[in-house]
Amino acid sequence: EEDLLVVHLVSHGMQNGQLLLQQPGIELPNLSPQDFAEMLEPLNVRRKLLVISACYSGQWIEPLKDEDTLIMTSARADRTSFGCGDDSEMTWFTKAVYQSVGLSLADPDAMFEDINQQIRTWEEEIGMGESNWSYPQSHVGENLREWLSQMPQPAP
Numbered sequence: 001e002e003d004l005l006v007v008h009l010v011s012h013g014m015q016n017g018q019l020l021l022q023q024p025g026i027e028l029p030n031l032s033p034q035d036f037a038e039m040l041e042p043l044n045v046r047r048k049l050l051v052i053s054a055c056y057s058g059q060w061i062e063p064l065k066d067e068d069t070l071i072m073t074s075a076r077a078d079r080t081s082f083g084c085g086d087d088s089e090m091t092w093f094t095k096a097v098y099q100s101v102g103l104s105l106a107d108p109d110a111m112f113e114d115i116n117q118q119i120r121t122w123e124e125e126i127g128m129g130e131s132n133w134s135y136p137q138s139h140v141g142e143n144l145r146e147w148l149s150q151m152p153q154p155a156p
Contacts, residue, residue: 004048005043005047006048006049008097009036009050009051010053010054010090010091010094013054013055013056013075014030015056016032017033017056017057017059017077019054036064047069047147048070049105050070050071051072051094051097052074053093053094056077056078056079057073057074058073058137061138065139065141067141067144070140070141072093072112073138075134075137076137079135080134082122092119101114101118105148106153108138
C-alpha cells in the first residue's frame with residue numbers, strides 16, 4: 001500500500017509508437033506500449049509513475065493509463081521530441097523532469113505544467129516554430145492523485 005513503481009524509458013521512438021531497442025551483441029525486439037503493458041501485468045503493481053522520453057511517446061498513454069497511474073511523455077503521439085543525440089547526456093524531457101523542474105509529486109499537474117513550459121522555452125530558444133513543438137503529454141489517474149495528496153511532504 002505504500003509502494004509506487006517508477007519506470008523511466010528513454011529511447012528513439014518510431015512513428016508507430018514503438019521504442020527502438022538496440023544493444024550491440026544482443027538482438028532485441030522493439031518495445032510497443034501494448035507489449036510493455038503486458039510486461040507490467042504479472043507484477044500486480046497498483047501505483048505506477050511512467051516517464052517515456054521518446055519521439056511519438058504520446059502513443060503510450062492510452063494503452064497504459066488507469067486510475068492508479070501517472071504517465072508523462074516527452075511528445076504528443078504525432079510529434080518528435082528533442083534534446084537527444086549521441087552527444088547528449090540526457091534528453092530535454094529527462095533534464096526537465098529531474099534537473100530543471102524536478103520530480104515533485106505533491107501536485108503532479110503543476111509539476112507537469114512546469115516541465116511543459118521548460119520544454120517550450122528550450123524549443124523557442126533554438127528558434128523552433130510552433131508547427132514543430134513536441135507538446136509533451138500526461139495522464140494522472142484520480143486514485144493516484146488522491147494517494148499523492150495524502151503523502152507527507154518534505155520540510156522546506
